[in-house]
Amino acid sequence: MVKKVCDFWSDDAVSNLVEIKDVRFSRGSRMIFNGLNFSIPRGKITAILGPSGTGKTTLVKLITGQIRPDDGVILFEGRAVCPCSRQRLYEMRRQIGVLFQSGALLTNLDVFENVAFPLRQHTKLPERLIRQIVLMKLQSVGLRGAWEHMPSELSGGMARRVALARALVMDPKLIIYDEPFAGLDPISMGVIVQLIRETNDALGITSIVVTHDVAQTEILADQSVLLSEGVVVAAGTPAELCNDRSELVQQFMRGKSDGPVPFHFPGPGYVEHLRALASS
Amino acid sequence: MSGLVREGWLGFREFVGTFGAFQMFFFRLLPYLPKALLRPRLIIEQIYSIGVLSLVLIMFGGFFVGMVLALQSYSTLVEFGSADSLGAFAAEALVRELGPVVASLLFAGRACSAVASEVGLMRATEQISALELMAVDPIEHIIVPRFIAGVISVPLLAAIFSTIGMLGAYLVGVHLLGVDSGAFWSNIQVRVDMYEDVASGILKSFVFGVSASFMAVFEGYYAAPTAAGVSQAATRTVVIGSVWILLIDFILTGFMLPGV
Numbered sequence: 001m002v003k004k005v006c007d008f009w010s011d012d013a014v015s016n017l018v019e020i021k022d023v024r025f026s027r028g029s030r031m032i033f034n035g036l037n038f039s040i041p042r043g044k045i046t047a048i049l050g051p052s053g054t055g056k057t058t059l060v061k062l063i064t065g066q067i068r069p070d071d072g073v074i075l076f077e078g079r080a081v082c083p084c085s086r087q088r089l090y091e092m093r094r095q096i097g098v099l100f101q102s103g104a105l106l107t108n109l110d111v112f113e114n115v116a117f118p119l120r121q122h123t124k125l126p127e128r129l130i131r132q133i134v135l136m137k138l139q140s141v142g143l144r145g146a147w148e149h150m151p152s153e154l155s156g157g158m159a160r161r162v163a164l165a166r167a168l169v170m171d172p173k174l175i176i177y178d179e180p181f182a183g184l185d186p187i188s189m190g191v192i193v194q195l196i197r198e199t200n201d202a203l204g205i206t207s208i209v210v211t212h213d214v215a216q217t218e219i220l221a222d223q224s225v226l227l228s229e230g231v232v233v234a235a236g237t238p239a240e241l242c243n244d245r246s247e248l249v250q251q252f253m254r255g256k257s258d259g260p261v262p263f264h265f266p267g268p269g270y271v272e273h274l275r276a277l278a279s280s
Numbered sequence: 281m282s283g284l285v286r287e288g289w290l291g292f293r294e295f296v297g298t299f300g301a302f303q304m305f306f307f308r309l310l311p312y313l314p315k316a317l318l319r320p321r322l323i324i325e326q327i328y329s330i331g332v333l334s335l336v337l338i339m340f341g342g343f344f345v346g347m348v349l350a351l352q353s354y355s356t357l358v359e360f361g362s363a364d365s366l367g368a369f370a371a372e373a374l375v376r377e378l379g380p381v382v383a384s385l386l387f388a389g390r391a392c393s394a395v396a397s398e399v400g401l402m403r404a405t406e407q408i409s410a411l412e413l414m415a416v417d418p419i420e421h422i423i424v425p426r427f428i429a430g431v432i433s434v435p436l437l438a439a440i441f442s443t444i445g446m447l448g449a450y451l452v453g454v455h456l457l458g459v460d461s462g463a464f465w466s467n468i469q470v471r472v473d474m475y476e477d478v479a480s481g482i483l484k485s486f487v488f489g490v491s492a493s494f495m496a497v498f499e500g501y502y503a504a505p506t507a508a509g510v511s512q513a514a515t516r517t518v519v520i521g522s523v524w525i526l527l528i529d530f531i532l533t534g535f536m537l538p539g540v
């Protein structure tokens with residue numbers, strides 16, 4: 001069974017870098033994805049939108065093979081992503097850059113070495129060239145001056161920009177940004193939006209931007225996918241999403257608290273809960 | 281009563297399960313060892329941070345243990361008129377037993393707890409996931425260098441502990457209690473045997489090094505990614521690591537003692 005899934009081959013691999021087919025995933029008894037279907041076209045920026053806690057970060061983990069779907073298959077370049085063989089998984093991950101929601105810099109290395117780390121691990125480039133590449137990437141996120149700082153000396157937003165430089169340093173085929181705009185000031189935000197756009201176009205990279213920042217998505221994305229309650233509720237260009245009639249899509253795009261998407265995590269009714277606590 | 285039996289059964293199952301997990305992790309590490317030894321840069325860095333930085337503590341410990349040993353044994357030896365063999369007594373005790381055991385216990389408290397919490401914190405702050413996503417194997421890059429560095433460090437530290445301990449015994453025995461200096465050293469030379477004493481001490485400290493370092497990387501790698509999980513990993517490393525050292529010491533001593 002496992003073998004069959006791993007040898008899955010798709011014919012759409014030419015146009016789609018990543019395809020997600022019928023993916024189901026649950027954490028304990030909580031269903032996170034219930035038959036997820038969509039694909040990420042090559043060379044485009046795809047935004048994945050969704051309320052907090054719908055499983056966007058979980059989806060990133062599924063695409064990068066950190067966790068395995070309960071059912072269904074995820075294809076990267078037409079080949080199934082699954083932890084079948086470590087070697088194959090690592091071979092695939094070398095072509096993917098990931099910006100973590102938390103940055104996840106290596107705390108025992110300084111900024112320069114953090115960005116240089118993938119290069120040192122996977123290439124045998126001469127030191128001079130490594131220095132040039134790293135300084136160039138740091139320059140593009142505006143932190144070349146901080147190259148000697150340790151990660152603990154950076155602010156949250158700065159650390160995420162360094163992590164962004166690290167994700168870009170290997171010139172991957174696919175870059176996944178998990179919440180790239182969280183904690184950035186308006187100026188850096190503009191710069192990062194432009195950086196994502198430029199790297200995507202200049203290097204022919206495919207990008208996935210996971211976010212709940214609707215305004216930035218409208219500027220940035222070629223295609224948006226809106227997730228909610230474990231399924232894709234809407235997909236299309238940002239303009240199409242904005243004009244979507246569905247109440248749920250409108251609620252999310254306009255940021256209204258009242259609507260089909262619950263603001264509250266599922267649980268017992270408020271009054272019931274208070275009563276139960278009072279009587280216990 | 282049945283509740284007690286059930287608790288006992290669950291505890292036993294957990295113990296067996298943990299033991300199985302130890303084994304699996306150990307066999308996961310083994311294939312990496314030859315490759316890691318060929319790229320020694322990371323190991324050397326770790327030997328510095330866990331071995332060299334434990335040095336002061338080990339020397340301090342060795343010095344005092346040696347001095348106490350001389351003070352304690354002197355009164356008994358004098359009673360039997362064999363105060364001259366104070367040096368040999370202290371040296372044998374240090375080389376065979378106290379050096380390996382006390383140095384490893386100090387090492388577990390100083391270095392292994394640090395390794396466990398460092399690795400646990402790397403897990404909690406997603407650094408280990410980040411390595412995996414950069415296609416860098418965290419076992420190869422984080423775990424194995426720390427493990428090997430520990431295994432190399434402990435026998436060396438134990439040897440230093442014993443040496444400094446003998447110096448402490450010399451100071452107390454010869455300069456404080458008035459044992460003859462020539463007799464002190466010549467007795468050591470006669471009584472301490474290369475194979476029976478020194479080699480068995482080295483073997484012991486090697487085994488202790490393996491178990492203490494293994495506990496540290498195991499607990500760190502599987503730490504729960506929370507503040508409590510990290511501190512628990514450090515505590516368990518020291519507690520379980522020390523118990524292991526004492527247990528293994530008993531078994532090894534039983535096998536090694538001539539005439540037992």
Ligand SMILES: Nc1ncnc2c1ncn2[C@@H]1O[C@H](COP(=O)(O)OP(=O)(O)OP(=O)(O)O)[C@@H](O)[C@H]1O
Binds near residue numbers: 032050053054055056
């Ligand atoms: N390790 C875990 N164990 C159990 N449940 C988890 C775990 N990680 C996440 N979850 C659950 O999975 C759901 C999705 O989490 P996820 O982090 O993917 O959300 P998200 O869409 O990225 O949210 P945000 O926008 O706030 O980052 C959450 O409801 C959370 O409760």
Ligand SMILES: [Mg+2]
Binds near residue numbers: 056
């Ligand atoms: Mg998230």
